Amino acid sequence: MTTVTKTDVVVLGAGAAGMICAVEAGRRGRSVTVIDHARAPGEKIRISGGGRCNFTNLYCKPANFLSSNRHFAISALTSFTQQDFIDRVKAHGIAYHEKTLGQLFCDGSAREIITMLTDDMAEAGARLELATTITGISQIAAGFEVRTSAGTFHAQRLVVATGGKSIPKMGATGLGYEIARQFGHDVTETRAGLVPFTWASNMHESWGALSGVSLDVHAACNGAAFDEAMLFTHRGLSGPAMLQVSSYWREGDTVTIDLAPAIDVAAHIKAERQVRPKASVWTVLADVLPKRLAHQFSTDTGAVAPRLADLSNDEIDRIVTGIRTFEVVPGGTEGYRTAEVTLGGVDTAGIDQKTMGSRLVPGLHFIGEVVDVTGHLGGHNFQWAWSSGVAAGRSV
Structure with missing residues (x-):
């Protein structure tokens, strides 16, 4: 009974x-x-x-x-x-x-x-x-x-x-x-929700190599924006900023990331152009970004000119735009396993x-x-x- x-x-x-x-x-x-x-x-x-x-x-x-x-x-x-x-x-x-x-x-x-x-x-x-x-x-x-x-x-x-x-x-x-x-x-x-992103296939091999790199960013997606830390992983992007944004993201959406929100990157490059004109723009970027990330930008986009002295203001602005509005279309998220x-x-x-x-x-x-x-x-x-x-x- x-x-x-x-x-x-x-x-x-x-x-x-x-x-x-x-x-x-x-x-x-x-x-x-x-x-x-x-x-x-x-x-x-x-x-x-x-x-x-x-x-x-x-x-x-x-x-x-x-x-x-x-x-x-x-x-x-x-x-x-x-x-x-x-x-x-x-x-x-x-x-x-x-x-x-x-x-x-x-x-x-x-x-x-x-x-x-x-x-x-x-x-x-x-x-x-x-x-x-x-x-x-x-x-x-x-x-x-x-x-x-x-x-x-x-x-x-x-x-x-x-x-x-x-x-x-x-x-x-x-x-x-x-x-x-x-x-x-x-x-x-x-x-x-509140879950790490995974790389799309076209970014996995190159950007996944940055695993362990972290920095403070301004991340935005679908009208929501957060100022917190971001972490590169072998599988994608994590850290508080990415977890926050993930709740607003849908498949196919773009996440826009300012990788140097607290720094006037253009002004820094232009100032360094006067001080060390023979330096590479990517070397100078390592002053304001993690070195491995600055190197990845160099590899991914290719140097516009070999020396700072050869860069026009417009070329500097284009480089900086890529850093201030770094766009990622994630392949997906880690799902409920880590959400x-x-x-x-x-x-x-x-x-x-x-x-x-x-x-x-x-x-x-x-x-x-x-x-x-x-x-x-x-x-x-x-x-x-x-x-x-x-x-x-x-x-x-």
């Missing part, structure tokens, strides 16, 4: 959004069961930020998010802000620091954030069922029936916090999208922005990455997890 456990709320997913939702619901006196197929909670938290968890961003705001409805995230983000989460981190005595651009990291280990959440869950009375496989979900008169390898659960409320498809080696699946469709929700197109997030998800048109509750099925909620809300790199996606999780936890 199948064991049936009755609980007020079942949360599917023991990630950032699921755990903070369980805390909030438990603190309201609701009995909560969190179910996850992983053997440990918060696995993506554990590996994030190089093991130190970039848990939020000081400057997080709705403009840092992509969605088919750009206004959807406003309510949750303003109801539970980055400062609200920082206050919890401080209350638990977790030391942290700002790295760059408002990104906050633990001084110690990401495990401190996981422990904070699991301790808060335990204090709020939430039950955690790990290494548990979901075999079926259905609506019943009392709410929902969730069938699992650990038995059957009956709950008034069901919260889907199963994440997206990114990093499948961590166990990511499309389960949340399947559940959404089962209950009549639309799911927008999903694709890898930090999944773009797209459960259509926000079917979700109440204040409660994260379904507009179609009473008692059903969607939070975190499974929803069509995706943040920029730098702690914004964690903040969406906290904010959307709290919104649901306070209403289930």
